[in-house]
Amino acid sequence: MNARHVLVIGLLALAALFIAWFAPHPSPVAELLVFAFPPLALAMGVLRRRRTAPFWAGVLGLAWFSHGVMVAWSRPAERGFALAEVLLALVVIFAASLPGLRARFAKKKA
Template sequence: MSGMRPPATRVLATSLVLIAALYAAWYRDDAHFGAALLVFVLPPLLLLAGVLLRRPSAPLWSGIAALFWFSHGVMYAWSHPELGLWPWAGIALSLAVVFSASLPGMRARFSRNRPPKG
């Protein structure tokens, strides 16, 4: 079981894959598809590599990037309601990234098994 990753890490990895796929599908017919790949698809895939390689800073940077994805989704949901569920899916996935990236730290912070302050 040593190769098994915690559930929060699996959710984070899955969310990063899904957000990359979402943006690839969302911008597939855009005139600037190459730029969209560089700005929206490549970053979650690079962060995914860091998560899978167990880089300690990868969840932090995933959460920071998710703030950008969240803001982008809110902006498009508000200003372009004709886009339907695309921005809402981005909002949901960005929240999944934030919460799954933050969960291990929150558990450690609020754990009852913390050593006493000295």
């Protein structure tokens, strides 16, 4: 499994987490649009090999990581969802960054 597959799986899992987290709320439409739609759209972009989709997944991964830490710290009732968000955000960030890291630290051919 390559980094692109891991990235797509991480983004889809993150979207599923947000759907499970926010769907029981009284009016989940805005929350689902703000939280669940971006990882779904990015997963589609990665699958279609859009060049900028992994970059934006990594950028938004930083925001998802920060959101998860903030919620885990401030709302104990939602800590499980928040820590899952942190874990999935780290997966997304790592998978989005892996091709660039491999290119940067690859052995130069003489």
